[in-house]
Structures are given as structure tokens and as C-alpha cells.
Amino acid sequence: MKPHIITILPLFLFLILIPIYIPIVNLAQASSSSDSTSTTDDIPTIHNTKSKPLPGGPTLNDPNLNLEQIFTGLDQPTGMTFVGPNDILVTEKNTGIVKRITNGQLNPEPVLDVSIANIKERGMLGIAAAVNSNSNGNAPTNTIGPTYVFLYYTESSSTTDGDDADSEENVLGSRLYRYELIDNQLVNPKLLLDLPAHPPPDREEASRDHYGGKVLIGPADNYVYVGIGNVVVHKGQAQNVLDGAPLDGTSGILRVTQDGQVSPNPPLGSTQPMSPYYYAYGIRNTFGMDFDPITGKLWDTENGPTSADEINIVEPGFNSGHSKIHGFAKDASSADIEDDSEDASSEATAATNPATDLVNFGGNSQYSDPEFVWTMPLGVTALKFLNSDKLGKQYQNTMFIGDTNLGWLYNFKLNPQRTALSFANGSPLADKTANTPEEMQETIFGKGFGVITDIQVSPYDGTLYVLTYAGSIYKIYSSL
Ligand SMILES: [Ca+2]
Ligand SMILES: [Ca+2]
Numbered sequence: 173m174k175p176h177i178i179t180i181l182p183l184f185l186f187l188i189l190i191p192i193y194i195p196i197v198n199l200a201q202a203s204s205s206s207d208s209t210s211t212t213d214d215i216p217t218i219h220n221t222k223s224k225p226l227p228g229g230p231t232l233n234d235p236n237l238n239l240e241q242i243f244t245g246l247d248q249p250t251g252m253t254f255v256g257p258n259d260i261l262v263t264e265k266n267t268g269i270v271k272r273i274t275n276g277q278l279n280p281e282p283v284l285d286v287s288i289a290n291i292k293e294r295g296m297l298g299i300a301a302a303v304n305s306n307s308n309g310n311a312p313t314n315t316i317g318p319t320y321v322f323l324y325y326t327e328s329s330s331t332t333d334g335d336d337a338d339s340e341e342n343v344l345g346s347r348l349y350r351y352e353l354i355d356n357q358l359v360n361p362k363l364l365l366d367l368p369a370h371p372p373p374d375r376e377e378a379s380r381d382h383y384g385g386k387v388l389i390g391p392a393d394n395y396v397y398v399g400i401g402n403v404v405v406h407k408g409q410a411q412n413v414l415d416g417a418p419l420d421g422t423s424g425i426l427r428v429t430q431d432g433q434v435s436p437n438p439p440l441g442s443t444q445p446m447s448p449y450y451y452a453y454g455i456r457n458t459f460g461m462d463f464d465p466i467t468g469k470l471w472d473t474e475n476g477p478t479s480a481d482e483i484n485i486v487e488p489g490f491n492s493g494h495s496k497i498h499g500f501a502k503d504a505s506s507a508d509i510e511d512d513s514e515d516a517s518s519e520a521t522a523a524t525n526p527a528t529d530l531v532n533f534g535g536n537s538q539y540s541d542p543e544f545v546w547t548m549p550l551g552v553t554a555l556k557f558l559n560s561d562k563l564g565k566q567y568q569n570t571m572f573i574g575d576t577n578l579g580w581l582y583n584f585k586l587n588p589q590r591t592a593l594s595f596a597n598g599s600p601l602a603d604k605t606a607n608t609p610e611e612m613q614e615t616i617f618g619k620g621f622g623v624i625t626d627i628q629v630s631p632y633d634g635t636l637y638v639l640t641y642a643g644s645i646y647k648i649y650s651s652l
């Protein structure tokens with residue numbers, strides 16, 4: 173959730189502030205108290221940090237839809253999952269706590285509290301559940317064992333949360349666990365994946381960023397998918413460095429069975445120890461992914477450096493191009509090739525190269541361009557398909573997306589073949605590119621949320637739920 177607004181500010185002012193009227197307030201200091209002038213309308217303050225919710229709460233554009241805050245007071249929540257009707261588990265980034273909220277009431281005891289490394293983008297980051305039930309709506313279902321809950325977090329051996337601010341030595345790893353939900357507790361942890369958490373040796377002083385965090389269960393294969401970024405900018409084959417270190421568990425979407433086994437036919441083959449875990453690679457960082465309920469194809473959001481946040485279709489073996497390509501690949505005939513692979517000290521340059529000289533694992537993988545690009549990153553986060561008609565037919569099977577910097581909730585339509593996004597005739601987004609926030613107008617579903625960390629659809633009632641970093645869960649439903 174790194175906005176990168178500071179580094180793009182001069183460009184931002186030139187492109188946005190001057191030609192288009194958008195009030196920009198409080199540019200000076202992220203830590204300053206909110207400016208009263210920013211509360212006078214619903215155009216969000218553009219901070220050089222995470223957006224804050226509007227004081228009156230978020231609003232929706234569609235007058236036929238209602239927004240209800242069903243819970244608030246969570247401490248920097250990152251993810252949520254349903255384990256029953258109106259029964260939600262929520263992860264808190266910095267406490268390492270999983271809370272249970274049933275019918276809007278907080279269970280007095282946490283269902284889990286682990287020791288967590290939590291500086292910067294480390295923490296308790298993602299959750300998914302396979303519920304033990306035969307009458308479970310659309311939820312991933314496990315009818316054999318107890319309800320499984322999958323958690324992805326930066327584990328610490330210390331008894332004190334967050335002491336990785338002082339020392340790396342207690343940081344154990346970026347870990348995917350399976351727990352069992354029994355008697356209101358998460359018990360019997362089983363380690364499924366142990367991924368890097370430490371910076372590479374030459375970046376020990378760098379910010380602890382790009383740990384990804386989304387956890388998702390494949391509706392067709394029941395595998396557990398987890399998205400992870402480059403973890404303080406590792407530079408190996410996972411990042412398209414041709415002579416780099418083998419796949420190390422960074423910059424990918426990885427998957428295992430609910431028992432921690434690998435696929436028998438992994439898309440990148442099995443030539444390296446970590447290859448069988450990878451479903452996709454070349455990913456700088458990701459906070460959002462979901463499967464299209466019609467085609468079964470995986471889509472993700474990805475976070476660019478100074479340019480190019482992305483929405484992608486993620487085929488098996490997908491290569492998103494990082495660290496050589498962010499946004500659309502250049503036409504090979506006209507491109508000046510940039511190689512930032514040697515530049516381990518900085519990500520200041522948004523590399524965009526032709527789709528050549530990428531790591532391809534013996535031809536098993538395929539680079540593909542994004543389906544959508546924001547040229548000025550807004551810290552795109554959650555991605556969720558609404559697989560019900562409960563908000564009206566016009567939203568059925570459309571895609572919802574959240575962000576960090578603006579606090580907006582977006583709704584995207586897909587084309588009839590569901591191979592691309594679809595926009596109105598003459599739309600400035602027909603070029604698949606939001607060149608300015610103003611161009612996003614037709615996609616804006618709601619505003620004023622602050623940072624959106626998760627979007628879920630209840631498998632039980634088919635309505636939409638939004639989780640905010642400020643600590644609230646909202647339910648969106650139709651009043652018709
Ligand atoms: Ca804790
Ligand atoms: Ca890409």
C-alpha cells in the first residue's frame with residue numbers, strides 16, 4: 173500500500189492540478205492533522221499517504237443502493253472471510269489478531285492472536301476459509317474436516333508484536349498456515365508455505381515493503397492461492413533477471429493444496445525447488461485477486477512503482493513482467509531498452525521494455541500485458557467479482573476494486589467474452605489507461621472509504637462487503 177505520491181508529485185501537479193480542477197489539500201505532511209477544508213465536499217483529499225475516510229462516512233453513486241456500517245473499531249484490518257451467515261473473521265495487520273464478528277457483534281475473545289512482525293507492510297495480511305457445511309451457499313466448502321481457515325502473515329518468534337523495528341532476528345518468514353476453527357478458536361496450525369520475509373543482503377536498510385497478502389481458494393481446484401510481492405526488492409528469476417537466483421518464493425502468485433501439496437502439473441514445471449509452487453510470477457506487489465465466476469479465470473491487481481498500477485488476467489504461468497515491464501510493454505521496434513535489474517538500490521525508475529529477454533522457464537510461461545493501467549499509481553488494492561444479482565442485474569458478475577490513495581470504490585464491467593474490461597462509447601478509458609483520476613469517472617461506485625483493504629461477497633446473502641483500513645466493515649445492499 174505504498175502510494176509513491178511524493179516521488180510523482182511534480183508530474184502529478186503538472187498533469188492534474190493545472191489543467192483540471194481538483195482540490196488538493198494537505199500535500200505537505202502525511203502526519204499533519206486533517207485539514208478542515210478537505211471536509212467540505214466529497215472530492216477526497218489527495219494525501220502523500222493513505223487516504224482517510226470522509227468524516228460523514230463513505231457515499232455511493234447509485235441511489236438504489238444502501239451502505240450500512242455493520243462494525244467499526246478494528247485496528248488496521250487487512251482481510252475478512254465469511255464462516256457462516258453474518259459471521260465474519262477479520263485479520264488485524266499489526267496485532268496479529270483474528271477477530272470474529274457475528275451479527276454485528278464482536279466476539280469478546282479473539283479467535284487467534286499470534287506474534288507478528290509488523291513494520292511497514294509486514295503483518296497479518298490475508299485470510300480465506302473453507303467452511304465445513306453442506307448448505308453453504310457459494311462458499312468454498314470442506315465437508316470432511318472442520319472448517320479450515322488459511323492465514324498469511326509475517327511470523328515472529330518474539331512474544332512482542334512489532335519488535336522487528338529493532339531487529340530482524342525474530343522474523344521467521346512470510347508464512348501461509350492452515351488452522352481449524354473449533355469452539356471459537358483457531359487451532360492446530362499447519363504450515364503450508366514458508367516464504368521469504370527478510371530483505372536481500374544488499375537492502376538491509378530498505379523499507380519492509382511488498383509482502384502482498386491476498387489469500388484465496390480456487391473455486392475449481394480448491395487450491396489455496398497467495399499473492400506475494402518482491403519482498404524489499406529481491407532480484408532473481410522471479411523478477412525476470414535472466415541470470416538471477418532461482419525462484420525463491422517472491423514476486424508471485426503461489427498455490428498449494430489445503431494440505432500443502434504442490435500441483436502435479438505446475439505451469440512453470442519442476443526444474444527448481446520452488447517452481448511447483450508458482451502459478452504466476454514477475455509481480456512487483458499485489459493486494460487483490462479473484463476468479464471470474466463465469467470463466468473461472470484468475471484476475472489480479474498489481475502495484476507499480478512511479479507509474480502503472482495494473483489489472484491483469486492471470487493465466488497459469490502468467491509473467492507480469494516486473495522488474496523489466498510495468499504497465500504495457502513497449503513496441504520492440506521502437507523501444508530503448510532500459511535495464512534496471514542492476515539497480516538494486518532504488519525503484520525510482522518505472523521500467524517499461526519490450527517483452528523480450530524475460531525469464532520464461534523453458535517456454536513454460538507467457539508474458540501478457542495488463543487489461544488496465546493507471547499511469548499514476550493510486551495503490552490499487554482489493555479485487556472482487558460480485559457473483560449475485562442482489563445489487564441489481566447490472567452489477568451481476570462485474571468487478572469491484574478498491575484503492576489506497578483516493579479512498580474510492582470502483583466497478584468495472586467486462587466484455588461479453590469476458591476477455592477484457594468494457595467501457596462506454598467514447599470513454600477516455602477505451603485506451604485501457606487511466607491517464608488521470610478524472611478519467612475514472614464512469615467506474616466510480618463509491619467515495620470516501622479511506623483505504624479499502626478487502627472486498628468480499630457473502631456466500632450466504634450475495635451482498636457486497638467492504639473492509640477499510642480505518643477499521644470499519646460496510647455492507648452494500650439494494651433498497652429495491
Ligand atoms: Ca499478537
Ligand atoms: Ca505487468
Ligand SMILES: [Ca+2]
Pocket residue numbers: 600601602603604605606607611
Ligand atoms: Ca485514457
